[in-house]
Amino acid sequence: MSLINECIEALGEDVHVFSDNNREEILRKFESYFPFSEWGRIEWENVSNHAEVNTVDEIISFLHQNTEEYSxxxxxxxxxxSLPIIRSTLDxxxxxxxDVTPVSFDTWMFSPYAGYVIEIFHDGEVRVGLK
Structure with missing residues (x-):
């Protein structure tokens, strides 16, 4: 079983897999919310509200303190x-x-509804930021 299939299976019910046009639409929105470097990393110096975090509790705390409508x-x-985009819940x-992070080198969890992103960079650095 491939890593992406293991990830989808681990996430369980209510997971939606996007490919093709829907995938491109999500990527366009993601890229319009956050600035990216030419090497594919969010340019955090251009995101006014962000933090480097080390735990899930720090991520949740940041989101609850900084978003009006948490999603x-x-x-x-x-x-x-070549990978699809998957919709699930942060929990x-x-x-x-x-099962999520081994699928590829860098991983983002993006919520267009609340305007936040969590970036898990391949060197282990984790950042959370708001649009």
């Missing part, structure tokens, strides 16, 4: 362009994070 619905996006993603 648990996220799109999981990887740096590998489910955190429960199976060891």
């Amino acid at each position: 648990d619905i996220v799109y999981i996006i990887w740096d590998e362009g 489910k993603v955190f429960k199976v994070i060891d």
